[in-house]
Amino acid sequence: xxxxxxxxxxxxxxxxxxxxxxxxxNIRRLLDALENPHRKYRKVQxxxxxxxxxVCAFLDAICLKADIRTGLYTSPHLVSITERIKFGGVEITxxxxxxxxxxxxxxSERLVASGxxxxxxxxxxxxxxxxxxxxxxxxxxxxxLETGLGGRLDATTAADAEIAxxxxxxxxxxxxxGATLEEIAAEKAAIIRPGSxxxxxxxxxxxxxxxxxxxxxxxxxxxTVCEPLVSAxxxxxxxxxxxxxxxxxxxxxxxxxxxxxxxxxNACTAVLIAxxxxxxxxxxxTDEDVWTGLEDARHPxxxxxxxxxxxxxxxxxxxxxxxxDFLNEFERRPITLVFGAMRGKGVGxxxxxxxxxxxxxxxxxxxxxRAITVEELAEMTAEHLENRDIILEPxxxxxxxxxxxxxxxxxxxxxxxxxxxVGEAKRILKSQFEI
Numbered sequence: 001x002x003x004x005x006x007x008x009x010x011x012x013x014x015x016x017x018x019x020x021x022x023x024x025x026n027i028r029r030l031l032d033a034l035e036n037p038h039r040k041y042r043k044v045q046x047x048x049x050x051x052x053x054x055v056c057a058f059l060d061a062i063c064l065k066a067d068i069r070t071g072l073y074t075s076p077h078l079v080s081i082t083e084r085i086k087f088g089g090v091e092i093t094x095x096x097x098x099x100x101x102x103x104x105x106x107x108s109e110r111l112v113a114s115g116x117x118x119x120x121x122x123x124x125x126x127x128x129x130x131x132x133x134x135x136x137x138x139x140x141x142x143x144x145l146e147t148g149l150g151g152r153l154d155a156t157t158a159a160d161a162e163i164a165x166x167x168x169x170x171x172x173x174x175x176x177x178g179a180t181l182e183e184i185a186a187e188k189a190a191i192i193r194p195g196s197x198x199x200x201x202x203x204x205x206x207x208x209x210x211x212x213x214x215x216x217x218x219x220x221x222x223x224t225v226c227e228p229l230v231s232a233x234x235x236x237x238x239x240x241x242x243x244x245x246x247x248x249x250x251x252x253x254x255x256x257x258x259x260x261x262x263x264x265x266n267a268c269t270a271v272l273i274a275x276x277x278x279x280x281x282x283x284x285x286t287d288e289d290v291w292t293g294l295e296d297a298r299h300p301x302x303x304x305x306x307x308x309x310x311x312x313x314x315x316x317x318x319x320x321x322x323x324x325d326f327l328n329e330f331e332r333r334p335i336t337l338v339f340g341a342m343r344g345k346g347v348g349x350x351x352x353x354x355x356x357x358x359x360x361x362x363x364x365x366x367x368x369x370r371a372i373t374v375e376e377l378a379e380m381t382a383e384h385l386e387n388r389d390i391i392l393e394p395x396x397x398x399x400x401x402x403x404x405x406x407x408x409x410x411x412x413x414x415x416x417x418x419x420x421x422v423g424e425a426k427r428i429l430k431s432q433f434e435i
Contacts, residue, residue: 001102001105003095003097006097006101006102006105010081010101010123010126010127011123013120013122013123013126014123024153024158025117026117026119026122026125027125027158028158029111029117030104030117030129031158033107033110034103034107034129034132034133037133037136037137038135038136038158038159040135040136040139041135041141041142042141042142042143042163042281043142043145043160043161043163044059044145044161044163044165044273044277045145045147045156045157045161045163045164045165045191046059046144046147046165047150047154047164047165047166047191048147048165048166048167048168048169048201049169049170049171049184049318050167050168050170050262050318050319051262051265051266053146053299054258054263054297055266055269055270055273056072056144056146057074057297057298057299058258058266058267058293058294059270059273059274060072060086060089060144060297061257061296061297062290062293062294063142063144063285063289063293064088064293064296065288065289065290065292065293065296066285066286066289067284068141068142068285069088069139070087070088070089070141070142070144071086071087071131071134071140071144072085072087072089073085073128073145074146075124075127075146076419076420076423077423078301078422078423078426084127084131085131085134087135087140092134096134097130100130100133100137101126103133104129104130105126108120108121122155125155128156129155131143131145132159141283142277142283143159145161147188147191150188151188151189152186152187152188152190152191157190161191162196162281163276163277163281164192164193164196164197164198164199165198165199165201165272166188166189166191166199166211168202168265168318169185170318171316171317171346181206181207181210182207182209182210185203185206185207185210185211186210186214189211189215192214192218194220196218197223197276197281198215198221198222198223199224199269199276200223201265201266202268208224223246223247223272223275225246226244226245227245227246228243228245228264228265228267228268229242229244230261231243231253234255234256237256237257238260238303238326238330239255239256239263240255240256240263241253242256242264242267244267244268244271246271248279251271251287251291251294252287253291254267254291254292255295256297257294257296258297258298258302258303259303259326259330260302260303260322260325260326261326261329262326270294271290271294274289274290274293301426303323303326306426306429308333308412309400309412309414309429310414310415311426312422313418313419313421313422314350314354314416314417315341315350315417316346316350320349320350320353320354320416323353323416327414331412333410333411333412334360334407334410334411335359335413336358336360336403336406336407336411336412336413336414337355337357337360337362338362338364338396338399338400338415338416339354339355339361339364339377339416340363340364340372340377340417340418340420341371341372341418342366342368342371342418343372345418347372347377347381347417348383348384350417351380351384355381355385356384358414360391360406360407361388361391362390362391362392362399362402362403363377363378363381363391363393364393364394364395364399365377365394365395365396366396366418366420366421367396367420367424368418371420374393375392378390378392396421396428397428400413400415400425400429
């Protein structure tokens, strides 16, 4: 298969979430057939509701500063599927992706034909296998794996990571993970195994209790203490300048490379993981690597500016609150909101947080089978649309065009509600601005 054929094949397996099958038997059998590539390097697995990708980006930047050969696996992608797999900060090539995808497809179909597995591995299972195999071929020293959904039965958990990290947990994907925070926390904390090194970010009390119970049951002691001291605000980056203090050391002022004060929390988690790599697993990470890595980190599609357009994939209530806090601190321009969302999200709750921030609202529908139509969105958010100029534009390109006319002179266009919407908008903007 060439690259286009490999991508078409993977998409033919069904929507990444809608066609998902939680469970580890298939991915483990597939990895066995690939000769268990994940056993050739150390792994960090990051689970949580919000901040997973940011923690991975911070940690990858720290490791790159320390000249550690890293593999980074994140999801979803915004523009190209190759964004999901990086070596030393550089995306996998299309040719390499296609080659590995062909091998994974061949083995998957052989396993189904022989009866060794019941169903053809899903989109996420096959892409995870591609990533783990590519890291082995690239001879990485550490692979940083962002959990896709949940933790206990997510395909990345089959990699048996030596370090388990858990970012802030909030309500999301309740149909899969449970109705309460405690149930959701238990699903995500299940990535912790006997012998794991464990890092836990800031949590609500019931969530922390559930995570600590998992640690006690397995006899592991988590790292949870990182005190951030904000010394200033870097207006050019829309971020904080922070000193981090842990039980093991102090990391002097870093101007965080990612915007928003919520990134302080994610940086704390990355600092604790970096300490664990250095002090427990012997990786050569210095204090300077930590604070300069925090400054260099970037995470596309999260508070990312392209001209007067702000892209942010706030797709749950926690993400919406973080976005609102950012706008309150850094933005004074009138806001034209371009909003689209996926089914299964708390759209009403998100709207209650973000819609009051906007002068104008354009509802749209990303090109995704799980996307909510503009008519449904208008009905679901009706109580938050009163006394506002509302535009229903089903196509994202049209929505951006309508928003651009409204915000032509001094306004900000905010595109949010789904990372799939952000990705589609970014592809459109990329072609317009040649970025």
